[in-house]
Amino acid sequence: MKYIFFILLSLTMPVSAKKLYKYQDENGHWHYTDQKPGEGQEYESRQLKSEPKRHVWLEKSGTRDKPEFTIRNTYYGPIEVEISFTERQNARAEPELPHRFVVEPGASDTLFSVTGASRFESWRFTLQYRYTLGDPAAKHRADTVYLPPVEPGKRFRITQAFGGDFSHHDEQNHYAVDIDMPIDTPVHAARAGVVMDVENDYFKNGTERAYKSRANSIRILHVDGSMAVYAHLALEKAQVYPGMRVEAGQLIGYSGNTGFSTGPHLHFAVQVNRGMQLSSVPFKFANDNGAPSEPRAGMWLSGLTTELSR
Incomplete structure (x- = not known):
């Protein structure tokens, strides 16, 4: 038997x-x-x-x-x-x-x-x-220049950049930036792609370990297989849905203070799958002149109207 x-x-x-x-x-x-x-x-x-x-x-x-x-x-x-x-x-x-x-x-x-x-x-x-x-065969295009994920004509400051002391220690977040934004500030796509997933229903924040996986977020899949993550977004204010095609510079949501957070901000990272592990990769934002610039703590980001990346 x-x-x-x-x-x-x-x-x-x-x-x-x-x-x-x-x-x-x-x-x-x-x-x-x-x-x-x-x-x-x-x-x-x-x-x-x-x-x-x-x-x-x-x-x-x-x-x-x-x-x-x-x-x-x-x-x-x-x-x-x-x-x-x-x-x-x-x-x-x-x-x-x-x-x-x-x-x-x-x-x-x-x-x-x-x-x-x-x-x-x-x-x-x-x-x-x-x-x-993510697909483990994906290779992020290192020459891609990302638009600052902020509204055109607005400026916001980076409070934590690559390897930041507070929370950018692990592989997923080492190459990430935190941008100081009041709650309900418009968030725009830094690069074109397809919305892979949306978390839109969290409404609390804190510094306990449990909050690390409890942030509202939008994940966008790029043509090279890399994925942008926009996190700590406002409750129920995503402007996109899974499967939707978005263009660089498009409004996708609003900043918030959800998940592992001590105050309102936008967390942005680009990730790939490496060996069954999400891994962040370095990237560059376009500066006011459209030239590539590595994010640094204290840097001001200006929203741009020109689409630079695919």
Whole structure:
């Protein structure tokens, strides 16, 4: 007799928030709902704690004797997935696990199958998977010049640049900048691309470790496979949606003070996937004359109207 068991795990789970609406109808009855009342209805609202949502699933098909597995990726860009056994008895995979796969948006073709190593013995297994955004083959164009992600005609100061002492220590954020911006300041795309993901529902900030993954953000995939991250944005004010094509200089959202933050600002970084790890890469902003300039703490950035980068 053959037994098959699975464990399907996703290690990255962004979240979405909801609001609770309270209103009184014409009969004096109170209603509590997560659906916004109709136009003209007076109501009170309260932001609720975010609930997990998923972007990536490991799915099974095939037969009992030979289950086959695919990945469903709902990000608007590629991901790299590593799948491995956590337990196996008389089971083998083709190709052998652990194995890494690059999966484009949507449902993949069959990635691997599992069978019994010996048909005369029972077999069982459990699986786990982890994933990282981006294609590991992507190569950031080092000669790209980025527009300052600010409104044309406005100027804002960089408070923390590459290798900043406060929070730019890890690989994801070493080559990042923090730009001092009041809440609800317009944020513009620094480079053209496709919106890969939007986090729009966080409403708190702090310096506890838990807040490191709780910032509203927009991630834009560039033609060279690199990804720009605009973080700490305002609650529910994203002006773009996943899958949307944006041009350099286009309004995409508004600055805020969400996530791991001590005050209102915009965090900007360009990242690539290196070995199942998001890694920031150095970049240059266009200065007032359009010439490339490496960001430095204390530097003032001016919003430009000319599109310089693709």
